[in-house]
Amino acid sequence: MDSLSIENQLAKYQSTLQAIQQAQGLTSASVTPTDASKFSDVLSQAIGNLNSNMDVVSQDTQNVITGKETDLGSVMTRMTEAQLALQTAVQVRNKALEAYNDLKNMQF
Template sequence: MDGLLTTQGLTDYQSALRTLGTSSTTDQETNSVASGNSFSSYLTDAVDQLNQKTATMNQDTVNLITGDESDLGNVMIRMTEAQLALQTAVQVRNKCLEAYNDVKNMQF
């Protein structure tokens, strides 16, 4: 999970989520998908948005350095948005791991 701090790690994780989403599903999972979006689709959409914000930030940085972009304020706003999105993704990951560990440590 430490690989989620890089863009490539997030992309690899997103690919893994997609393969899990296309694997065999039970009847209950099929019903939940038919009635609405599943958790994996929400998570995949969130990672897609994060990748888009990161790519926009990278392109804006390149444009600022090369002189194609002259508005530093807008570039800083988009950088802050990307940073906040990444921090949110890391916190969601931490909460998911914490919940997983809590379930794993339950005694029946």
């Protein structure tokens, strides 16, 4: 098959899909460049929050060692929150890499 034939089939499939969605009352969400920038903003903010959590834990650890912080319970709570945030970030990264590898290994 040549690329023109594939493009025609894809266009026909998309128009058929849109007709079915309209018949069922569904709306199709289109991806715009602003959606992509919003995602990158959210991702950057999440990474920034993770980094600030790790900085707080590092400072709390130093404060406990030097004796500036006496409330060990609150330090342990912040440490647990930072640990959970880091584990979540690692799992999100793993899922993103897995999805990327799945897309990379697809055959067309």
